[in-house]
Amino acid sequence: MKVLPRRRGAVLLNSALGVALVGAAALAYTTLDSGTEKTAGKTQVRTATVAKGTVLATVSGTGTLASPTDAGQDFTTGGRLTAVKVAVGDAVTKGQVLATVDTTAAQQQVDAAQSALTTANANLTKAQAGVTTTTTQQIPGSSGNGSGGNAGSGSNNSNNSGGSGNSNGSAGGSGGGERGAGASSAPAPQATVPAPQTTTITTTKVDEAAVAQAQQQVATAQTTLANAQAALAGTTLTASVDGTVASIAGKVGDTMGGSAGGSTGTAKSTGSTTGSGAPSGFIVLTNPAGMQVTANFSELDSLKLKKGESATVALNAQSDTKLNATVLSVSSLPVSSGGSGGAAAVQYAATLQITGDTSKLRTGLSATVSVVTGEADNALSLPTAALAGTGASRTATLVHPDGAAERVTVEVGVEGDTTVQVVSGLKEGDKVELATTSGTNGFPNGSFPGLNGGQGGQGGRAGAGTGGVAGVGAAAGGAGGGGRGGNR
Incomplete structure (x- = not known):
């Protein structure tokens, strides 16, 4: 074209x-x-500067508040509730009567036990007295003896001798002299026989086996009476501590059960408690004085806890409220909590005493606890990311003013949550290289x-x-x- x-x-x-x-x-x-x-x-080089400050190492756990003087009060003797002498919100003092149940059955048991003790004491007195017997016996050597004889005479002999009496009291023999011529004789006098002498003997025999049995009966009766008297006293519910009535679980006319333990103690005692750690009972008394918090910590963190360490308690319901606390004890027994995938995470509980004003705190409030396990004040520190390695000896890349880099060994002390204490190897003002990122635009x-x-x-x-x-x-x-x- x-x-x-x-x-x-x-x-x-x-x-x-x-x-x-x-x-x-x-x-x-x-x-x-x-x-x-x-x-x-x-590559972009980022640095951190060695500076002085405070390095804090902390561990955290979660738990609930409870007062050691919170108590659930229960009757030791059950029965029909006859009186409730307090209402929810009332302030009560230790020993104050809170409620009573019917005393009829308990009083009958006391009367029966007292009667049984009286009988047992009488039986013991009788057994200790024993059996007394009386006998009459002749005193040995108390029979009568005859004496004297007939006087003899003679015409030519004036000496007559009388025979001595025999043991039967018969008259003695005739005199040995011959009669004198033309002399007359006189009858001899009769001897007197005395009555035999006797004595009365009284004997008391004590059966030791009977005494021991009677003593055992007395002891049993005393125990029975003491138990009956305690049961009678248990019909009156008194406050075991000072506090405020938090709840009453019954009304007049209800039948109350008895408990051998009586008034229960705090959440950490053998008393019944609720799932939140608060005590339970017919009447529950609370007292914020001396409030404590029991929190669970991971097994690794629990090994760092020691008695006396300071802590901070943050109430979950009041995030702006911070309370100071001190570790009182760390349990040596584990508590398990549900983990992901059904696995159980082993934790250990620690009890901390809250310091300061606790008058507005309530039992059962949930809290997060942060315990200071290590602290270094006015210490050289760096971000943990500026050091490589683990343990007390680590390495860092020191950046000189001219831009040259040098690998140095750094001895560390307290390892905080985000910073670490520098003991040696660096000085204040040194710049240390942090982890690098490539590019200038962030892509x-x-x-x-x-x-x-x-x-x-x-x-x-x-x-x-x-x-x-x-x-x-x-x-x-x-x-x-x-x-x-x-x-x-």
Whole structure:
């Protein structure tokens, strides 16, 4: 086809412009891509400065508040409730009567036990007295003896001798002298026989086995009476501590059960408690004085806890309320709590004493506890991320003022939550390199998203701007990664 001169000039002009645009697009792509690669190759160095401050190491746990003087009060003797002498919200003092149950059955048991003791005491007295017997016996050697004899006479002999009496009291023998001639004789006197002498003997015999049995009966009766008297006293419920009546679980006419333990103690005693750690009972008394918090800690953190360490308690319901506390004790027995996937996480409980004003606190409030396990005041410190390694000896990259970097060994002390104490190896004001990131724009490859594709779009627009060489523009745009210009 024959081309007119004017038409031919326009075609040549458009062709020249297209070639120029292709060259410009290629040059722009090369320049931008090269610049992007150079930027991506650079790394940004961040540093931290060694400075003086306080380094705190803490561990955290969660728990609930409870007062050691909170108490659940229960009757020791059950029965029909006859009186409730307090109401919820009343302030009571230790020993004050709170309520009573019917005493009829308890009083009957006391009367019966007292009667049994009286009988047992009488039996013991009788057994200790024993059995007494009386007998009469003749005193040995108390029989009568005869004496004297008849006097004898003779005409020529005046000496007469009388025989002695025998043991039977008979008259003695005749005198041994012969009668004198012409003498007369006289009858001998009769001897007197005395009565035998006797004595009365009284004997008391004590049966030791009977005494021991009677003593055992007395002891049993005394125990029975003491128990009956305690049961009678248990029909009256008194406050075991000072406090405020928090709840009453019954009304007059209800039948109350008895408990051997009587008034229960705090959540940490053998008394009954609720799931929140608060005590339970017919009447519950609370007292915020001496409020404590029991919190659970992970097994690793629990090993760092020691008695006397200071802590901060934050109430979950009042996040702006911060309370000071001190660790009282750490349990050596684990408590398990549900973990992810059904696994149980082992934890250990610690009890902390809250200091300061606790008058507005309530039993059962949930709290987060932060315990200071290590502290270094006015110490050189660095962010933990500036050091590499673990333990007391670590390494850091020291950046000198001229930009030169040097690897140094750093001895550390207290390792805080975000900072660590520098003991040696660095001085105040030193700059230490932190973890590096590549690029200057915060993007992984150092370039803006769509930068290369944008070049293609620009090429396309350049081609369309010539007013007739769309294909050239599309080709130029395609060199940049996008050929949208050819469609326009």
